[in-house]
Amino acid sequence: MAATARRIPMRFIGKRLLHAVVTIFGIAIINFFLLQLAPGDAADALAGESGTADPEYLANLRREFGLDRPLLEQLASFLMRIARLDLGYSFRYNEDIAHLIFHRLPATLLLMVTSVVLALGIGILFGVTAARYFNRLPDRLISLVALLLYATPPFWIGLMMILVFSVQLGWTPTGGMRDIAASSKGFAGVLDVARHLALPALTQAFFYLAIYTRLLRAGMLEVLNLEYIRVARAKGISERRISYVHALRNAVLPLVTVVGTNVGGFLGGAVLTETVFSWPGIGRLMFDAMFQRDLNLLLSILVLSSIFVVLANLVVDLLYAVINPTVELR
Amino acid sequence: MNDETTMPAATLSRRNLLLLGSSAIFAGTFLRSMPALADDKTLVMTISPEPNAMLSAFNTASPVAVISGKMTEGLLGYDFDIKPQPELATSWEVAPDGLTISFKLRDGVKWHDGKPFTSADVAYSIMEILKQHHPRGRGVFAKVTAVETPDPLTAVFKLSEPAPALMYALAGWESPMLPKHVYEGTDVLKNPANNAPVGTGPFKFVEWQRGSYIVLEKNPDYWDAGKPLLDKLVVRIYSDPAARVAAFEAGELHLGGDGPIPLNEVKRFQENPGFKVETRGIEMNNSLDVLELNLRNEHLAKPQVRQALMHAIDRDMMMKTVWYGLAEQLTGPIPQTLPHFYTADVPSYAFDTAKAEALLDEAGFPKGADGMRFKLRLIWPATGDTYDRAGQFLRQQFRKVGVDLDLQAADVPTFIKQVYAEYNFDISMFPASVTADPSIGSQRFYHSAAIKQGTPFVNASGYKNPEMDEVLSKAAVEPDPAKRADLFKRFQQIAMADLPILPLARPIYVTVANARVENFITGPEGVRSRYATLTIK
16 A cells, blocks of 8 residues: 555656646636736836827837737737747846746745745644644634734734834844845855845745644644544553644645645735835736736746646645555546 | 654654754844945935836836936936036037037046947937937927037037927936947847946946846946945835835935835924935926816816816815825916926916806706716826825815716726727826926827827827917927917916816925935936935945
């Protein structure tokens, strides 16, 4: 049993990847038409910022952006680009889209990984503790904190943390990713990024933390009443070991699903945190692209995003089998 | 299910906890304020929103002008009376017929790449770049037929008709001079120098991390010896106004223009000795908040209705609640910041609801059973909360005289599409920039030739008045300043009699600086100026 589960399920992965390609193209086509519903185009947006433009200038812009071509032709060239993994050019930024996106990817990844790891670590600790002390003081306290974090908008938490830790205490910078005035290299550079990362990562983590804690607490409560836990207790295993080793493994499955969704949606998931902390991530890029009607850029980010979601789901399914070998992949 | 299979999970969670613990200790050691130990004189400013280009030759958005103006220079600068001052041109002469303008150029000016700046660059910049690709320049330089270059330090503009407004559009952030040797023979719009400008200005481009920061450094070969006073100018991008407030208060951010902080924070900053708040430095821009009325609407087509709406607005109260006092009252379409054109001698509309009601009755729109006469839709670009407050305020005011108002905040492309492409609006509220010259800034909203469907920020009301057209057309080509001023006075009178546009106020976009910053507003160009003398103590 254990041996079969450890074998890599190639057939399953192959089938899922094939589905994924179809799904991604489907999403791309739907996105393309959805975005056409937004009134105005990139030329309008550009003219709006400039505060002025003559008709010939606008016509030139539209020709250059390819906005004067028939819709289906635009769709076809967009799909061709995706098929060739060529993200195209943003006229808005005068830059290759691949360059724009991959330049911002590290910042987004760093924020996402740090906050999910933080949230997972604290969430598991909180969830298990709350379940172990069900209806007693620690549970009440943890549930209250989780509810508060869940109910508070992340941008407000972010602003409050800036006020306390940056403005009042002066421990951390108010925003950005590095100190540009004193451009530090090597270890000092890592420390510099870490100082900038602390508040946004915490803010983002709080948001996930609340959900993770509540999910895990519920899962643990269910599992702790099962027969095998009673057997484990009868064997004289310590409560701590029962919780973290025996029960957690079964209680964690729903959490894996949710974490998978969070990770899959990371490209656009942190817009508010990025905005408050001026974190140079992809969420902001996407947000701005929408308001500037930079549809090339926006569609590219959305396609990438759908790829991540599909892949994250696949990984979650595979993880199920690893965490719980009784799950069969078909 | 035996203990062996559970082992990996146990170590994993233990490792997780260990990681957490060690990172907490790690956090404790570095969460201290680290002073920025820079020997160089570095100033951190912000521009909001982030500029989407580095050069104002192809994009005239306000943030682009601010950053471009540090690296590029123009032929002229301006003083607070909006009088031209020497910049790249040391002297100039406009022929009495207004058809020839000669500029004597500054000697010894070098581009950032070391090549000398000459009249050939001026001719190329005007004829091949600004006249072709600059969104405003296409209009401003329309009458320039040639730029002659008798010698390397003389440039002579030849005009088909006088264009007095041209002399107010030659600043470095508006009409930058660009190097011919970098642009000639290339696809001008895609030239790499557009994102890394080569100018003659006091600062050189170093780096642009999109979404994060821009770094400029001192130009050591700047023509004005000993300047700039700063070694490094860093622009940090903060997308959230509250984050800018925090950054100012934490001392990380030294300077920001064009209203960097929310209006309701301004008073607190003004009273704090740690900051300087300057209200000048926007006199070349003159952005006015106005209501443009769609005269195609059966109600708004009646002059009495337009006058009634003007009478219905309590503009003193609006000043306090909408702009927190940070605005200048308007009497007409030209603000007092352009004293050489301004007149107070225009039809005026005092706040008077009784009179407004009488005018509406007279127009033939009596009150219905619900107390309302008719309904209009007000649309504005959703760019900040000032217009949201203004919309709510106007709704209350108009409802008092029986005019119901639907409010619609639209994002900028939607706003432009509905108002200028589809004429699908009743009232549009937007910032109308008069610029430094009404022929450039105001004419497009009042001249009937500027009714061009699909073109943003032109006459969308559908307003046509032959007398108005004549006055504006004459003013655009009148070389005599006194006669031109008279024409603009007449313009203001007709505009306030006909009311296709209701001027609300000239909002004051403050510049905020740390108290250590000096020379951040030295003229009407404000934060757009070169900043050769900007410094921090």
